[in-house]
Amino acid sequence: MTRFSAAYLVRRLAVAYATLLVVMTVLFVLLRAMPGTFVSAMTTPGMTGAQVARLEAAWGVHDPLWVQYLRFLLNYQTGRFGWSPTMHAPVADVLARRLPRTLILFGAAFLACYVVGPLIGMVLGWYRDARGGTLALAVSLFVYATPVFWVAWLLVWLFDHHLGWLPSAHMVAQFPPFALAPVPVTVDFLRHLALPLLSVVAIGWVGATLLVRPAMRDAARSDFVHLARAKGLRERTVLFKHAGRNALVPVTTSAAIALAFLVDGAVVTETVFSWPGMGQLIVTAVLDRDYPLAQAAFFLIAVVVVAVRLCLDIAYTYLDPRVSFGGREP
Structure with missing residues (x-):
């Protein structure tokens, strides 16, 4: 029996789309819940009443709320995020420059975490009675409780200042x-990438590691392992x-949540290392009260998280042969 089901894939796409609609609705409500009008943060003391009126008309703040909501949904689903008053450029252009930088940093971090972590968890769970296993677990828990910003500043002090x-x-x-040749530029980029990635x-x-270790301990006692x-x-x-492979199943289900925490850490990491990505952009936009830019940046991060979650849902059915794309056991 084939495990692929087009109906299941359509359902997952519908859930992903509904999730993004909820995100857009929350962003719309939060923006309109601010004191004053939407464009109050864009006005300056030197602007005349006519200039303020033209600005409000351009953003449609006096239209009925349901018209603003429908226009907001349509614009965000077609990539029309408006104009950034602080960057003096279309928001879509600013995001197009910043998003790849964040994807490079945290895409590499995500892959590294989910290569190194499961491998260590497999070894600790497989050799559960080996000497030093308890110490390794204690060290893992200590590292897990360490604040990200503290690790970042420690790396800055050690590898840069010291x-x-x-x-x-x-x-x-x-x-x-150096000359702007491909090899020197690539080497320089990798050197700058090393510390934020390591942090x-x-x-x-x-x-x-903490997810794979108990799953691996259970798998080591399973009948199929004895048979192998x-x-x-x-x-x-x-x-x-x-x-x-069996122990990786719980990791796949938690990877989307871990990705959300990684993206959340982008604000801290990119600020500490002055990495010009989405995290630093969000901080700058919020401090400058550039709400169109901050709002679109939050939405774009949500799109990335939802898309990765969709891919992980499909990968889950590959790792666990007991689960089919249709949600039924084969």
């Missing part, structure tokens, strides 16, 4: 002492191919 090995600010050198991965891997050993398979094959 050792001088790696830069701790910006995405590339502001005044590069996120240093804590992010523990969540996957009875067939004469190598210990490494039994560990990673049979028991490991």
